[in-house]
Every structure is written in C-alpha cells, then in structure tokens.
Amino acid sequence: MPAAIVAERLTKVYRVKVRDPGLGGAVRALVRPRYREVRAVEEISFQVERGEIVAFLGPNGAGKTTTLKMLTGLLYPTGGRAQVTGFTPWEGGSEFKQRIALVLGNKQQLLWDLPAEETFQLNQAIYAIAPADYRARRDELVELLELSEVVDKPVRQLSLGERMKCELAAALLHQPEILFLDEPTLGLDVTAQEAVRGFLCAYRARHGATILLTSHYMADVTALASRVLIINRGRLLYDGALQALVARMAHTKRLELVLGDGVTRERLAAFGEVREFRFPNAVLEVPRDQATAASARLLASIPVVDLSIQDPAIEDVIRRAFEEGAGE
C-alpha cells in the first residue's frame, strides 16, 4: 500500500527584498534591489502511512505551516518533491483537492451569517457529494461532534469551540483521504480541546483517514498523535514516537516534593536544581542516574512530607530538543 504522504527533501527558500531605512535606502531598494534568502523549510523528508495521525510540533516560524502549505498545493517548493495520495500537490488540480481537506485554526471557512447547516449544503454541492452519502455522513458527523443543537444557529452566535467542531464537520463531509489541520485547537477552552481530540481519534478509527496536524500544544500531541515530527528553523529535528523522544532526551528526573516546616529554597538548592518553589511545594531537578540517591539524602536531611520521582515535563523535553537538536 503506497504511503499517503511522501516528502523528499522538501525545501522552501524565499527571496526577501532588503530595505535599508531612510530615504536613501528606499531609493536604493528601487534602483538596485538587494535580496536575502529566508530558508523557511530545509530538506525535510518523511513519510506518512494511511490511517496515521501525525503531529508537526515546533515554535512559531519553524516552518510547520509552510510545509503544510506545500503538501496542500498552496506553495511550490524550491527543491525536493512530495506525493500526497498519489498526486503532486501543486499540480494536482481539482481531483487532488477532492481528496484532501484543510482546516485552519485561525481562519474560518464557515459562512458567518448563516447556520452551519448552510455551509454543509454548500459543500455538498461544491464537492459533488451524492445525496444519500451526504445525509449519512452529515448525520454521523453531527452525532459524533454533538452538534444537533448547534447546526441551526447562525455561526456568529456560536462559541469558538462550537465553531471549530462545525468546521471539522464541514471539512469531512466529502470524506477526504487526508485531513490537514493547522493549529486546530488554537484558542479553545479545555473541554472543547478534548472534544476535538476525541472526535479526531474516533473518526480516524472509523474511517481510516490520515490526519496531519500542526500544533503548539503538547496535549494535542500526547492525546492524538502516534508520531511526532519536530521542526525548528526549517529543519526536521525528530521523527518518531513521542515516548522514544522523551526517553532519549530525558537526562534528568523531576523530584516533586511537599516540604515540612522551615525548609528554605537555599537549603533545597544543595540537593539539585530548584525548578519551582512555592512553599510547601517544590520541584527539584537531578540527573537521572542520581535520582534515587538524591531522594535518599533528601529524606534523611530535611523534613519532607511527600516525594515522588517523575519524568521531566514533555514541554521541557521538546524545548531542549529545539535548542539542542534531537540528533539522529
């Protein structure tokens, strides 16, 4: 079975005009323009199999959205190639666009002044969905996303979470093979985030769609993705299961403490790096191989009410991956 998405050394380089400030600079830019290169995406290669859920993780400006745009045909790469459901995205035309769906977290596609139901019907016509298929899929999506109360109200009256759920429903009516999501949980409250994640898992389980999402939120990744691709400064730093990354990058352990009376931050600092200190709670970071020894010393020397040893927070692991490069 051919892979759903294949990216081979995808590269995107922008030429940006350099403009010196001041009148002289403006004139110079007009007469003899100088350019500098912005290497937004640098030789990214990966493959996604059908039915996988994969997350692109990275800071702002890392190149996640640029890569996404190349995979959906909105941008032409400067180098490399890509195949998505058997098409070259930027050459795929309307046949390709029938097989994919793109949902943007910050740009709404629903008709603002009308109920979501109207956008559904519009999509039915645009994607040429047969009436029987449309009815069945619409009903299933409304049920899975719990939208029955909401589809008849004008979209502008809905909460952000309800709107995103409607966006997802509208995007999936034509049963695309691949769903591209750009920051889908952006700005949503916790309940809505969980609802969206739960839905995506359930949908994938039922229909085997391939899902590729970009995100800032660790929770998106831990709840959804079997695989995470970490991108920073246009380069792919890591491609694999999240647990493996944690294991590789985690040089340290967290000691989460509830302290007894009279323990100051300075006293605690003798045992390791104090990450958090809000009496009586504190978090200490110690090298992985010294964790048990440090714990023993702590318990012997200072009043400790409770102690537990944890893996470092995933955010810290990822951040370290960005800064250091995950290496291969």
Add this chain to the structure above:
Amino acid sequence: MKVWLRRYAALIRSAWLVDLQYRAAIAIWMLWNVTEPAIALGIWWSIAGGGEVQGFARGDFARYFFGVALVNQLTLAWDAWYIDRWIRDGEMNFRLARPIGPVHEAVADNIAYKARTASVVLVVWILIALFWPAVRIPFAPGRWGLFALATLLAAAIRFLNGYATGLLAFWTTRATALMELQFGVSLFLSGRLAPLALLPPAVASVAGVLWFPYVLSFPVEVLTGAVVTPDQYLRGFTGQAVWLAVWWAAYLIVWRRGIRHYGAVGG
C-alpha cells in the same frame, strides 16, 4: 455539467441568504449608487431648461439617467476589493484548497446581489413612472430583449475587467487604486455623467476605442431607444463581443500567472 449547475445553484442560494442578513446595509449601498445619476440628472435638467441640449430635452435626460441607474446597478464590479483583502489577510488560502476556483463564488455572489437590487430599482422606476410620464419607456418587447442581452454582456465585461484588475493584487498593493482610476475615467467614458453624444468629439472617440461605452452607455441607449438602426446595433454588439473576449483572455492570463506567483512567494 449537472454538477456545475448544482454548484452554482448552491452558491447563488448561499449568497442570496447572506444578502438577506444584510438588507439594511445593501439598501444604503443602493442609495449611494442612485444619488450619482440623480445629481447628474438634476444638473442637466436645469441646464436644459425649457429647450434642448444637442437634441436632449428634459424628458430625454430623465429617461437616460433612470436607465443609467438601472444598468449601473446591474453591472457594478466590486470584487477587486474583496480579492485584494483576501490575498492580504490569508483568506485566499482555503479558497484555493477547494476543488473549484474562487471566481465561481464571485459570479454567484454577483448574480444574487444584482437580482435583488436591480429588481428594487426596476420597481421604483415603475412606480415613479406612474406619476411622472417623462420617465416612461415605450412598450417594445423586442427592444427589451436586446436590452437584456446588452446588459448581460456589459455585466460580464465589467466583471471580468474588475476581477482581472483585482487579481493584480497578487503582485501589487495598488490594485484597488487602479480600480478607482478606472472608476474615475468611466464617469466620462461610460456615459455616467452625461450621454456620450454630449462629450467633446475627441473624448468620445477615445471612448469608442476602449471598452467603457460598452459597459454602460450602449445598453442604456438600447433601452431608451437612442439605438435604432441595425448598423448601430451591430456595431454595439460587436464591440461588446470583442471586449468580452479581450477581458476574458486578460482574466485567464492574470489568473494563471497570479497563481504561479502566489505559489512561489506565498501568501
């Protein structure tokens, strides 16, 4: 083919429903569109006095400018401003990810809006004509049919011209300025300010070489009966056909180049 009919039916229906939500704002836009010919009529009315201006008496001016109000409402081209905004704030992206191009949404939007607003103008005209004989148009179904055709072609030309100009926003931030420039020039060359016969001959001949007369003046003159001989009809419709072809080609070229440019430099 049936797929496309269903698509357009759905697009037009959505546009119609959205317009329904904006009735009040649309009424205000219509008022704005109508004041221009109203003021022009007022001035020519007072200039004509009891006599004529080059063959135009007060009644002729009245019929002409009512015609202008109707045809203008049917041929307005606003899409350049939307395209410009979409390209700049990223709303072009999801439109480009759909299996149909954004131009179809625009055509459907035009149809829904113009059907709604032009019928209002028409009804108001009929009502006024009940009390004001000067603005009555003689009953001539053949001529009205030709008027409908001329207006359809005019609307198509103006739409494609506006859309192609708007697509220049792929390259420049001044696309809407270009639209304003055309808008200003069309005041004279399209006959919005005065029937073309009243322009200095040099200006009128410049107009004749461009598309401006064919998007407003020609359909209006068909309606008011200023176009009479078969030769005049032929020249008018031929001009419309030629400019329709020109602007359609221009749209296709700008669209293809624009998409390539957009894909290269991003949005």
Add this chain to the structure above:
Amino acid sequence: MNVGRVLRALLRMNVVEELQYRANFVASLLGTVFWIAMALLTLALFFRHTVQLGGWDYWEVVVLLGVFNALTGVIEAVLRPGIGELADEVRSGKLDLVLTRPVDAQLYVSFRRLDLWRLADVAFGLMLAGYALVRVGRLPSLLDLLAFVVTMGSAVAVVYAIWVALMSLAFWLVAVENLSVLFDAVYEAARYPVSAYPGALRFVFVYLVPVAWTTTIPASALTGRLGVATALGAAGVGALALGLTRLLWRAALRRYTSAGG
C-alpha cells in the same frame, strides 16, 4: 543597555514609519489631485453646454469646488477617523472602553484620532478657491473674508452634526455596518451651487439633508453673493447644529447604557 544604541534604533524606526506614512501621504495626495481633475473636467463638460449653472459662472463654481475640497479635507482629517468609527465601536462593544475614560465622551470620540496628512486637502481646496477667485476677477474684501471664516465654521459644525446624527443611528440600528456611506452618498450634492438643482432636488439637499448649504454659503461669501441676513442665519444654524449634536449624543448614550451596552 546602551542608551545610544536604543536611541538610534528608535530614531530609525520613526524615520521608517514617517516614510511609510509619507508614501501613503503621496498616494493620497495623488488621489486628491486626480479627483479634483475629474471634478474640473466634469464642470468643463457641463459648461460646454451652458454659460451659467444656477446663475453661477464657471469660475464661481470652481470657487465652490475649492470650498468643497477644503471641507472634505476637514472631514477626512477629523471627522471620519474620529466620530466615523462610532458605528463600529457600538457594534463591537469597544465603546465601553471609551466611556470609562475620565473625559467628556463626545469630545474624546470626535477628536481622538486625527489624520493630519489629510489637511493637505484643505490647503489644496483653499488654493483652488483662491486661484478661481483671481479668474473671477473679483477679489474678496476683508468683510467677505470674515464672512467666509464664519460661514466655513458654521459649515463644519453642520457637517459635524450630520455625522453625529448618522452615527447615532448606530445605537438603534446596530447591525448596519456602512452608515458612513450614507453621508458620502448625499454629500456629493454639495459640489454644485444650490441654485443649480431643480425644485424637488433642491428641497432634499437644502432642507432635508442640508449639505448644499455647507458649500454654497461659504463660497457665496468669497464671491460676494452673500447677504448679511443669510450670513447671520448661517452662523445661527451652525450654533444650533452644535447644540443639536450635544442633545443627540446624550440621547444616544442613554440608549446605549440602558440597552446593556
């Protein structure tokens, strides 16, 4: 922190901003010049077929055009960026932020944002009027100029009142997003002298929405057509207009706060 470096950075940033505004300024100046040219050509077209428009000669009408442009400059520089935003703020609820400030809300809303570059339009308009006066052949006396200043002030007050009235509609018709278009629609009539319009239209533009007076009367002052009675009347109307805006504003605010904002 190197103070020198910070200062230099700030200076550079301001120069860049200035230039950006200057580019927009040049663009808007070109726009003004273009539309004045179109207006002059329009007048030329009318005057190809007549010697007088409502009893006014060509150059007298150009004086009026200059006054029209000067007033438009004031509208674009002060009114539209200030009170013109009111409708939007009512709809979005941002008005609440304004109302919590310890200044008179009406004053604040009217003058908080000034597009000073547009004052160039005012200069342009006055220059055009001045040139046209030379061509008319009759330069205004000191009294005429005084009358002009007074009636221009009154005109600005009337235009301001019209804007307040229009924007107040936003408190009742919250959903309408393009109220300022109504003003543009009707204000076009102010390009020509009141006497140029036939009876029915004259009624609309003089009594219903008194835009025609805002240009005809000050222009009449410059060309010596203005009677003392009319001049005093205009001053009175201006004062009345300002008073009216206060009443309207109060009523609108009452409506806003009682409706829950």
